[in-house]
Amino acid sequence: MRIGLIYDTFESYPWREEEPPDADAEYEPVETVDILAAAVEHLGHQPVRVGTATDLRERLDRGLTLDAAVNIAEGARSRNREAHAPILLEMANIPCLGSDALTLSMTLDKSWTKDLVAAADVPTPPHRVYRRPEAVEPQALPGSFPLFAKPRYEGSSKGLRPSSRVESVDALCAEVERLRSAYDQDILVEKFIEGGGEFTVAVVGHDPPEALPALQRGVEPTTGLGLHALEHRGAPTASREWDYELRGTLTPTLEERLQTLTLRLFDRLECRDFARADFRVDADGQPWFLEVNPLPTFAPDDTFAIIAELMGRDYVDYLAEVFDRGLRRLQLA
Structure with a gap:
């Protein structure tokens, strides 16, 4: 089968001047894509390196054909960004490993x-969502201090730093303002x-x-x-x-x-x-x-690779097994 690989590498992030320095933190090194391709080849299939969701859209318009896809593309900016690739694949009737667009969004x-x-x-720790520091009401906090503030729609620890843990109302208001200004979205605050x-x-x-x-x-x-x-x-x-x-x-x-x-x-x-x-x-x-x-990372130095090592498994072989399970769910193996 021709199995498409949909992904974002660090080099593909569409930077804008005003964006924070960790805007591309969820993207992947090329080594991750190499691992995905090796796992697909290990199963006897042909990996097709498609690239980002934008690349996918353009290549589908030009007649790209795939039997299935592995998607790890994060997208950019929109809170629906992780759904972009799965929706395009669904519209093209291409089965996709992993969670669907609704779950990802x-x-x-x-x-x-x-x-x-x-x-x-x-x-899960009690939480509240704030759009701006003026919305913080000292009598209606999600819990006692310390509290923890983070962007509502980000991953890979984007926006987090020591100041994310707050010990007072003033510190909380300052952190909400910092995150709102940098990421232009609601801020989730929960009990630390x-x-x-x-x-x-x-x-x-x-x-x-x-x-x-x-x-x-x-x-x-x-x-x-x-x-x-x-x-x-x-x-x-x-x-x-x-x-x-x-x-x-x-x-x-x-x-x-x-x-x-x-x-x-x-x-x-x-x-x-x-x-x-x-x-x-x-x-x-x-x-x-x-x-x-x-959409967890499959980087060769992260969670899944560490688990494979603990299990005494070759990483490519183990990842191929994970993908094979997904293909069986899709009734393609």
């Missing part, structure tokens, strides 16, 4: 996602969970999906922020060497609980084939859902 919205998973009995560490759980497959081993993330000792939030591409703190520690203990009981919650929200949000969910654990050992990414 909805899960990019951190507020709506939290409301949906909370309704499915997945604990501390005490028991930070973890991520990936899911692959379908009917039933499989929760992979949980990975523990390092946190910066002073702020308690996850190290990835300080080191992401384009962050003003990325060039600094940060100390970190692994807070809490990943016991078998905690790992099972994290996997159960991840599978529950994977089902509730109608994710497909692959996704990754992030949690923080409080001092009492209670996990709290933070966000989910149905």
Whole structure:
């Protein structure tokens, strides 16, 4: 089969002068695309490197034919940006691995996602959404300080820095204004969970999906922020060497609980084939859902590659297996 690869590399971001320096943080290095192509070839199929959603639209207009597609394209600016490629593929009757356009748009919205998973009995910190600092009412905060502020429609830790953790109303108003000015969108503010560490759980497959081993993330000792939030591409703190520690203990009981919650929200949000969910654990050992990414990176140094290494698997071989499961769901294998 001819399997299209839809992706954004760092070089393809359509920069505008006024955009923040981490605007392309969700995009991928070329090495990720090479891994995707190698996994497709491992299955005996022909990878077709299409590129961005814009590239896809233009090539479809010129008669591009595909039997299926693997999409990891993030798009740009619009809160529906992650849906651009899946919609084009759907309109062209090209089956696509991964979650559909509705799930991708909805899960990019951190507020709506939290409301949906909370309704499915997945604990998530209480939150409020602010458009501007004038909307912050001291008597109606989502919880006691410390609180945490982040853009409502972004991923890959965009916008996060030490000041994202706030300890007062004045600091909160200043952070809402900083993020609103930089990202021109609503700001989600939630209770900052501390005490028991930070973890991520990936899911692959379908009917039933499989929760992979949980990975523990390092946190910066002073702020308690996850190290990835300080080191992401384009962050003003990325060039600094940060100390970190692994807070809490990943016991078998905690790992099972994290996997159960991840599978529950994977089902509730109608994710497909692959996704990754992030949690923080409080001092009492209670996990709290933070966000989910149905377009996780397959970079050769990130979550899925680390899990493959822990399982003693060749990464290309393991990723090919993940894609094969998706093709079977689509009844193409």
